[in-house]
Amino acid sequence: MTNDKAAPASGSMMVVGGGIAGLTTALEAAEVGYEVLLVEKNPYLGGRVAQLNQYFPKLCPPTCGLEINFRRIKDNPRIKVLTLAEVEAVSGGPGNYTATVKILPRYVNENCTCCGDCAKVCETEVSDTYNLGMCRTKGAYLPFDMAFPARYVISPQIIGTDDAEKVKTACKYDAVDVDMQPKTVDFSVGAIVWATGWEPYDAHRIDNLGFGQYDNIITNMMLERQAAKNGPTQGQIVRPSDKKAPESVAFVQCAGSRDENHLPYCSYICCMASLKHATYIRAQYPDTKVYIFYIDIRSPGDRYEKFYNTIKQDPGVILIKGKVAEVSEDPATRNITVVAENAVTGEKIHQTVDMVVLATGMQPTAAGAKPPADLAMNDDGFFINDYAKGGMFAAGCANKPADVISSNQNATGIALKAIQTLVKR
């Protein structure tokens, strides 16, 4: 096609991480004309945003943009996508890297038509990681409705069991290959972009906030999954202990963020996320009261400020400046009482609610697992970009805490930084 001939591809790049930042870097570079290898550890692309119900402040579904991005991938022969793949080693230097990529078996080959017969016969259920382990899914599963690639996955947990055989037999298209083995492949690329994203900060580590101890304390990402139609509660926001509609919900802002003992920085998104969550709850339960305990509301920029101002008008949303210091449960009702000091009046607030949501922040994925590459990192596990050296860069939340908009701005620019390395060669 005419598309390809004129491409000034003087090299190729690898993008590690297929979340929104990685997708953006990969697509923006490929649409300039460069060859891109996109490496994703999950069996699907989309990363964190694929787990979101809506974006703030537009309250629009992330799948809308993902759909366009997936179509861009389908239409662009310059992008090669590897899922269930992780980078094991990187050698060489700018313009000339060798990346060793380990590809785990999906146990489903390209024959898969996504018909779903395998899931129907599979009896074993495994933890549903797409839903943060809040529910279980069949051992043969499609990660979620709009997953790309639209191909089933078989959990390693059922390999070697009777279920594996059942699943194999059920497939009319010979798509199940239980003998599939992990493989390791070397790729030569001129530049590498690490878009390894973030993890919700582990709320178990915040001792005073009772997560893991009391059922009715959940995290903001868990609420996001609850609110999603394809989530564990089919979109119903319920309190975990009795699956009842909560009549009151308290949000604890800066759960772990802006805290020397946990994450010293501000996680950027949690204020806006909680305001958005307030809209989910208020839309579903018009009589439910929402209390947001905050230090500062960080709604930077005109559009976010507008969103905040709209929510502030809602009499059912009560904003209290004060950091939550402790929580307790009434064993009889399973209700939670949060204790905070109103920073302005100095009065101690005891607010009893049906459910508490911890607005946990973002921790870079690399803080837990540093990639096998020569990358500078700050104390918190974010990569520091060295533009003078070039060759390897971090994009999106691997680089700093950010919302989707700024993450994509960053990821678009990083595509150019990677191209600059290729041009130099």
Next chain:
Amino acid sequence: MSKKYGVYICEGCGIGEALDVKALCGIPEEEGVPVKTHPFLCGKDGIGLIQKDIAAGTNSLVIAACSRRVNSDIFRFDGCIVDRVNLREGVAWSHPRSEFPPLTEEQKADEDYFDRVQMMAEDYIRMGMIRVEKVNLPEPYKLETFSRNILVLGGGIAGMSAAVDAAKAGYAVTIVEKSDSLGGFAAGVRKQIPVSAPYDALISPIVADKIREVQSFSSITVKTGTVVARIAGQPGDFTVTFKKPGEKIPFDVPFPLPPEMKVDENGKELDVEKQAELYKTYNEGRNDILTLDPDGEKFGAVILAAGWRPDDLKEGDYAHLGFGTLPDVITNHQFEEIAKSGKITRPSDGKPAKSVVFVQSPGKDQSDSDFPYAGSVTSMVALKQAKYVREDYEEDGKAYIFYQHMRTPGFSELFYKGLQQDPGIFMTKGAVMEVSKSGDAMMVEAENTLLGEKLKVKADLVVLAAGMVPATKDDPVINLAYRQGPGFRDIGLFNGYVDSNFICFPYETQRTGIYAAGAIRRSMTMEECIEDAAGAALKAIQCLESVNRGVAVHPRSGDMTFPDFFFQRCTQCKRCTEECPFGALDDDEKGTPKPNPTRCRRCGTCMGACPERIIGFADYNIDSIGSMVKSIKVPSTDDYTEPPLRILGLVCENDAYPALDMAGLNGLSYSADVRFIPIRCLGSMNVIWIKDALSQGMDGVFLLGCKHGDDYQCHFVKGSELASIRMKKIGEALASLALENERVAQFEVAIDEYDKLPKMINDFVESIEALGPNPFKGF
């Protein structure tokens, strides 16, 4: 291309079980078109079957299998026209036989029975067949002259960064700066906020280094004391006229007639000639947009980094803060100027200002908003400026920051935290109620502070955290010689910022080839501007390369088609020019449109708007869709005692169509009497298709598209909105056919609302049932 057809029907994934495939084969067979079936068409063997035919000359394929959203790589055959007929998600999965039972043998024998699901599949095959007959393979649009040069408007930190980033990738860049030197506001700061660990001290300005870097590139041309008079043409081939600021020249961009000048005293729209005449007088001394400057410079893409101006706080009520009355109440920008020129002193008497109060939020205790256009930048600026006070008066300097919300997102929190250790910096939430003169100094009164209910602070200087007003708030800046006008459309939604409406796609603007960077799109710190500039540079480069390959940019990236006009039949109604969301069309004096294909995003809004139906794309046009509509069989009482309804659904392919697929995937079922046709955008919906459908006896038509309004989700900005306007006007046409308005409708559906679709569809079908069949049926 001489077409050789082939129809391929897959029997896999439940299609074979749900449908009488043999009967389906009868449709192409009847037309003499070869048809093949396969139990697993997307498998190696199935693809082999197709490839064998392609080798033998087949080049126009109807693949009746799964949705085109899946297996797109497998069913991609370069050089062939391919239509994907969606029998799986669209028919078999969404119409399970448990709910739509097949005919019994007995019923089959009785001609008055029919199988709705089978009829649906048959129609879809017919629609696919006619489509491949009616469309052609696209050929890319190539510009006659093409420039790879990039123009950067604005020589501040964002503009310079964008220029350097583009130059490093091998592109020639020209920076245009209206003042006499590079640097912008970055050149006016004493110090900058730290951007790396340990975040404990301010850093020296980086602007000098950036200027040196710009100067080190021979591929970067700098024009200071220069502005853009006009940018004419289209991406890849812009002709730009420069001038000195304030100069009046014939190539200054003309402005469109304001709406009030387009009508007579009775509010009636003036005719084309009269408007053209008025336009000339209105723009006396300026050449029309279609007159190209022979001395203009050629550019391929533009980066708009014209930045901001400090808000002078002339608008808004800040009397309680003493602004405008007390000489020592100043803005943060004025404070920076003082700090840049030496130690911090009071404007009133030049005495050292050792006690400085920074006010972040002007709303007393009524509003916790910061000053307009603040973003989070003004919080950080206040922190930085508080530090200046401490630098200048280490012993006894005191800085007080009164804020409602301290906005230091991300790592800037670390800088804020560091400052909290400084014994001379006091920061508190608080509502500043009044600033008044008090002896030699001023008194600042605040309420509801963290330090007490009421607080009074004596101040030598009060600094108001004024925001950053984007240059586009005051002036179009880009001065496009476009018929729709010189500036960006609809930026009122973003308070004058040239921001994208799309969260996923932050560089989208309504003007192809022009990408905003820096504080013109949002209040940003220098660090953020530098980052943003790299992204804008990438988009500019990407646009150039796409134009050079003859393909569209986002969101239809890679699309090789472009709108083709049959001008002989144009009636100069100007609707295409006016409705194009991207201003791709200019019209001449008579109103004949002049297309600018590289401005076009291929949404087809012009095609939908055209009453003469003279606009189309190689693979998507009035005839291709119209013929699909006409190929739908509309049973009447001649066929059956109780014929089924036939309803047309025109569906946005970006969101609504995937949602329909998801409904199918989840086994949600809906009426089998509806026929869906995906269209590029609801904006491309031409009402003739609706008329075609109704005049051939179809009982109703509905559109499925995305949400419009301020938070629109349309990837082409206005599609669903324009469609809804056209739908409102369709009443007359229906009246002329003696049909009820209720037979046409438009529904909004987001991509994730697939669960709502069955009800939406079935309710419409029921409402049509209630109206009764279209009286034209059978004629």
